[in-house]
Amino acid sequence: MYRFVEHTAELELEFEAGTPEGVFEEARRAFEELAGTGGGEIVERPVALDARDLPALLAAWLDELVFLADTEGLVAESATLALEGTRLSGTVRGRRGEPRPLVKGVTLHRLRFAQENAVWCGRVVLDV
C-alpha cells in the first residue's frame, strides 16, 4: 500500500508492505501513478543498486526509476527484484512513452525504512 501525505511544496509518500521487497514494489507503483505509463515498445532494463542502509536504498531505487523515465521515457510497469542486505538487483520492465515529468529528485528528508510489528514501512519526500 502507498499513500500521498500532505506537504506544502513537495510530494511525501508512505509505503507499507509485508516484506522489505514489498516496500520497493509499492514505491514502483507510486512512481508509476505519478509518471503514467506509455504506450510504446516494451523494454527491460537491469538494475543493480547498493546503498549505505535500507532507507538510502529506497531513495536509490526511486532515483533509478526517475533516471529511466527522464532519459528513456521508460516507466517500470513491473520489477523482479532481489534484496540482499543493502543491495538491490533485478530487472524492470515497462513501456516507453512520455512520462509526466514531475519528479526532480528523491530527497533524504524524513526518509524512513523500518519494520513496525509485522509491517515494513517506508517514507520518502520527492522534489517536484
Added chain:
Amino acid sequence: MSEAQLVRIDSTTWEIPATARADMRVPARFFADEEILAAIRGDRSLEQLQNVATLPGVVGAAVAMPDIHQGYGFPVGGVAATELPDGVVSPGGVGYDINCGVRLLALPLSESELGERREGLVHSISREIPAGAGKHGVLHLGGGSLDAVLKDGPQALPGVRADDVAHTESEGRLDGADPAAVSERAHVRGRDQLGTMGSGNHFVELQMVQEVMDAETARIFGLAPGQLTILIHSGSRGLGHQVCTDYVRTMDARLASYRIHLPDRQLACAPASSPEGRQYLAAMAAAANFAWANRQAIADGVRRAITSVLGRETAEATRQVYDVAHNVAKVEEYGGRRVCVHRKGATRAFPAGSPEIPAVYRAVGQPVFIPGSMGTASFVLAGEPGAMERSFGTTCHGAGRRLSRTAARKRIRGGELRRQLEASGIVVRCPSPKGLAEEAPFAYKDVDRVVRVVEDAGLARRVARLVPLGVVKG
C-alpha cells in the same frame, strides 16, 4: 517551537534565538507580517530553518524570506552563509534544480499594439519551447559541446547576443565549473534537454507592465507602463537534478568521517575545503552554467516565436532586462568574512554601487524578478543596501506556496481553472490539466504582500508590477 521562543525584532523581522535548541549555532531569522507569519506557522518551515542554523560554519543567522515554505532540508526561501574555508557546503541548500531562475525580456511593443495577435504569440511560444520533463530540446549537445556549455554557460552557444550575456547574473558563467565533476548520468540527462522548460511551476509568461512605482529605475531597466514583457522560469533540468542527487548521496555517506551530526539527513554537507566540497562546488557551477544556457536557448525560442508573429525587427529589438538565479551557492564577502551563501528559493539583490551589477544598472541596484502565481501579478524589484546588512544580499523569489498540490487539485479542476483564466483574458497553454490545477493562484501567498514585506525590510524596492496576458506552462 513555542510562542515564547519567537521574538519580534521590528515590524517585519522575527527571530528564534540560538538558545531555542541545543544544536543551533546561530539564530533563525525571517521576514514576515502577521498574515504571512500565520501561513508560515502552518507547516514545518520554521523547524527546517532552525535545522539550517545547526550547520557547521554557519554565521550571522539562518535567514528566510517572506515567501518561506516547507521544503526538504532547507526551507524554500532560506538563506545560509557558511564561513570559508572550512564551513560546510550543503547541496540540499541549493536544491535539485540548481540555478532555477528567471529571465525577463522586454519587447519594443505595448499591449495595445499587440492587439489580436496575443493568442497567436502565446501559441507560437508554446510550439517553440518543449515543456515537460524528458522533453528534448532543439539543441542536441554531444560530449564536447555539452562540456563547453558546462564550463562557459550561454557564452558557449552559437550566435549568443553579447547584450544578453552582459545582462545575466555573473554573465551566465560561474568560475570553477568542472565538467569532470559532473557524473556520466548527469551528462546523459543533460545532453538533449537544452532549451526545454521542464515541469512543475516552470513557465514562460507574456506580460504587460501594469504599474510603475519607481519611474527612474524603470526607465533605466527599459520598462514603461503598457509595455510587453516575457518572463522565463526554468532551471538546469535533469542534469542539475542528477548533480544534486549524486552529491547529497556522496556527502551523506561521508558525514561520520567529518564528525558532522545533522537533524535532517537531507542537509548532508561537507567542509567547502574538503575534496567532496570542492567537487560539489565545481559540479554545481557547471550545472548553474547549464541552466543559464538553458534559459538562453528558451529566450532564443521566444525570439523565434516573436519573429514568426510580429516580425524580425521586433524580435531583434526584444531586450533582455536581466536573468537571476534563485537556487545557487556563491562565494561572497560580508563584513570582511568570505562566505559561501546558499540561496534556496531566494534571489541575490545587490544594491546600487555593487561591481557585480551591469554598469548600466549600477546606479540603481540589481534587477530582481518575483513571479507571482499564475494569473496574478509579478514584480520587478531593485536591490537595496538593507539586503547587504540583513540577508547576505538576498531577497525573496516568488509568492511562496501555501497549499499543497493535492489540496489545490481538490479545490479546482484544470479545465475549470483554464476557463477562469481565459475569462479574465489570459491565454493558457499547458500539457497537463492536473499540473495546471496544482499551480492555481489560490495555492500561493499574496505576492503583493510578500514584496511589500521585503520593501519594508529594506531588502529590495518595488520598481514595476507586471500582469499576465498569456502563460505557457511546463
